[in-house]
Amino acid sequence: MKTLLIVYHTGGVKTAQMAEAVARGARAEAGVNVVLKRCAEAGPEDLLGADGLILGTPENFGYLSGMMKDFLERVFYVCEGKVNGRPWALVVSAGQDGSGAVNSVERIVTGLRMEKRAEPIVALKDVTPEVLASCEELGAAFAAGLAMGVF
Numbered sequence: 001m002k003t004l005l006i007v008y009h010t011g012g013v014k015t016a017q018m019a020e021a022v023a024r025g026a027r028a029e030a031g032v033n034v035v036l037k038r039c040a041e042a043g044p045e046d047l048l049g050a051d052g053l054i055l056g057t058p059e060n061f062g063y064l065s066g067m068m069k070d071f072l073e074r075v076f077y078v079c080e081g082k083v084n085g086r087p088w089a090l091v092v093s094a095g096q097d098g099s100g101a102v103n104s105v106e107r108i109v110t111g112l113r114m115e116k117r118a119e120p121i122v123a124l125k126d127v128t129p130e131v132l133a134s135c136e137e138l139g140a141a142f143a144a145g146l147a148m149g150v151f
């Protein structure tokens with residue numbers, strides 16, 4: 001069975017809502033083991049055991065959140081060369097921008113040679129029902145792609 005790992009940080013609640021929506025969508029697809037973890041709980045063994053990765057972070061100070069940076073720092077050299085080509089995607093919650101979080105995460109994960117499989121979902125200010133629906137769709141599409149071996 002394929003495993004989809006969803007790793008997120010939230011300082012409040014919004015990124016958690018997005019990550020949970022991604023997980024909900026993914027769990028609606030049969031045949032994929034969905035693992036949802038906060039950055040602080042996740043480590044290299046989770047990433048090494050995952051066939052796909054979806055990250056969720058708020059934008060803080062024009063950058064990815066400190067906890068997401070810590071997660072990526074802890075996994076980077078352990079996983080480098082071992083996750084090449086595996087699909088990944090990103091959801092971001094931001095007050096008014098989001099591009100700093102997107103760019104900084106993309107730069108780091110590109111260094112892991114993983115393959116971006118969807119455009120980032122960025123929620124500005126409010127996490128609306130439309131945003132949550134997009135997150136669910138992302139999770140469902142990712143899980144279906146993994147289950148069918150499309151990725």
Ligand SMILES: Cc1cc2nc3c(=O)[nH]c(=O)nc-3n(C[C@H](O)[C@H](O)[C@H](O)COP(=O)(O)O)c2cc1C
Pocket residue numbers: 009010011012013014015016057058059060061062063093094095096097098125
């Ligand atoms: C310390 C801090 C720094 C922030 N910096 C930015 C920023 O640079 N750009 C932005 O658009 N929003 C910024 N925000 C707003 C958060 O990104 C926004 O409130 C987000 O929805 C929080 O998500 P969360 O509820 O998952 O923590 C910042 C918030 C905090 C607490």
